[in-house]
Amino acid sequence: MDLFHVISDAGVRGLRGLKMLAASLQQIDYKLDDVDRRIISATQSGLPLTKRPFDDVAEQVGVSVTDVITRMQQMTDLGIIRRTGVVPNHYKLGFKSNGMSVWQVPEDKIIQLGEKVGALDFVSHCYQRPVFLPEWPYNLFAMVHGTTHEEVKGKVEKISELLAKDDNGHQILFSTRILKKTGLRI
Amino acid sequence: MELHVHDKKIINQLQGGFPLCENPWDELEQTLEIPADEIINRIERMRSEGLLSRFGPMYHAEKMGGGLTLAAIKVDKSRYDEVTEIVNSFSEVAHNYEREHELNMWFVIATESPELIQQVISSIEHKTGLKVYNMPKKHEFFLNLKFEI
Numbered sequence: 001m002d003l004f005h006v007i008s009d010a011g012v013r014g015l016r017g018l019k020m021l022a023a024s025l026q027q028i029d030y031k032l033d034d035v036d037r038r039i040i041s042a043t044q045s046g047l048p049l050t051k052r053p054f055d056d057v058a059e060q061v062g063v064s065v066t067d068v069i070t071r072m073q074q075m076t077d078l079g080i081i082r083r084t085g086v087v088p089n090h091y092k093l094g095f096k097s098n099g100m101s102v103w104q105v106p107e108d109k110i111i112q113l114g115e116k117v118g119a120l121d122f123v124s125h126c127y128q129r130p131v132f133l134p135e136w137p138y139n140l141f142a143m144v145h146g147t148t149h150e151e152v153k154g155k156v157e158k159i160s161e162l163l164a165k166d167d168n169g170h171q172i173l174f175s176t177r178i179l180k181k182t183g184l185r186i
Numbered sequence: 187m188e189l190h191v192h193d194k195k196i197i198n199q200l201q202g203g204f205p206l207c208e209n210p211w212d213e214l215e216q217t218l219e220i221p222a223d224e225i226i227n228r229i230e231r232m233r234s235e236g237l238l239s240r241f242g243p244m245y246h247a248e249k250m251g252g253g254l255t256l257a258a259i260k261v262d263k264s265r266y267d268e269v270t271e272i273v274n275s276f277s278e279v280a281h282n283y284e285r286e287h288e289l290n291m292w293f294v295i296a297t298e299s300p301e302l303i304q305q306v307i308s309s310i311e312h313k314t315g316l317k318v319y320n321m322p323k324k325h326e327f328f329l330n331l332k333f334e335i
Contacts, residue, residue, distance in 0.1 A: 046242035087240035118327030
């Protein structure tokens with residue numbers, strides 16, 4: 001993303017946008033170094049569930065615990081680490097229905113509309129993606145989870161009401177089978 | 187399945203952020219009003235039962251210099267198993283879902299560098315003889331970090 005887009009992007013995002021702008025600007029000069037990379041490789045499959053997890057990472061990496069914490073905080077501020085914590089398995093927790101809702105919305109309003117949809121508490125991911133005309137006109141994707149298909153359909157209806165006249169067509173693609181799922185979570 | 191109220195508190199609190207400090211459990215004990223040992227044991231149990239798929243930092247692939255995309259294929263029912271096997275054989279394919287649509291196979295490709303995405307796509311197209319619809323994100327909107335349970 002170039003500077004112009006970073007700034008115009010921040011404009012529509014308000015305060016959160018400003019924080020992202022600050023992170024993007026810092027990032028222009030930021031390169032991961034060897035210590036960062038060693039911390040990443042020691043933690044990418046998870047943190048140890050011990051009394052002092054960062055001490056254990058420090059020992060493995062060969063730096064001080066303060067260094068580990070400082071680097072991880074810095075990577076978090078820069079968005080390289082999205083967050084640190086637990087990732088629930090929606091399916092196992094009873095959210096058996098997973099609907100990828102796809103939307104055709106006006107391209108010139110997509111940033112504002114995407115922000116609104118993404119902020120809904122039942123939408124876990126929201127992205128603008130390329131279209132393949134005429135067969136695939138959907139430029140906005142929103143992932144919706146629920147305990148049943150009916151519940152997901154009801155939530156998708158709420159998105160449609162929110163988009164109102166900007167909903168130029170949508171579909172829900174329910175997943176019918178998990179064909180592969182590796183440990184990688186991004 | 188009903189989760190214990192402490193399990194729910196832990197999941198809801200810890201999706202938002204695990205403290206980056208030397209004694210994270212002490213801090214969580216204060217916040218959650220659950221003894222530190224119990225928090226550790228509950229996370230351990232939920233992880234082994236598969237209720238939690240992960241405990242630790244989640245890295246942002248593209249910001250680390252990697253490539254990431256969502257791709258889809260239209261697969262004829264008669265070839266579905268064969269094509270699944272080909273697509274899944276790529277280590278770069280992280281997740282793959284069957285979905286109800288003419289585009290009925292959707293998968294995430296993650297590579298060490300952005301340039302490798304196109305190579306993987308070309309190779310999948312070559313091996314399956316099918317067109318891969320490459321749909322990398324153009325913009326990421328607010329990502330809900332918490333999924334309240």
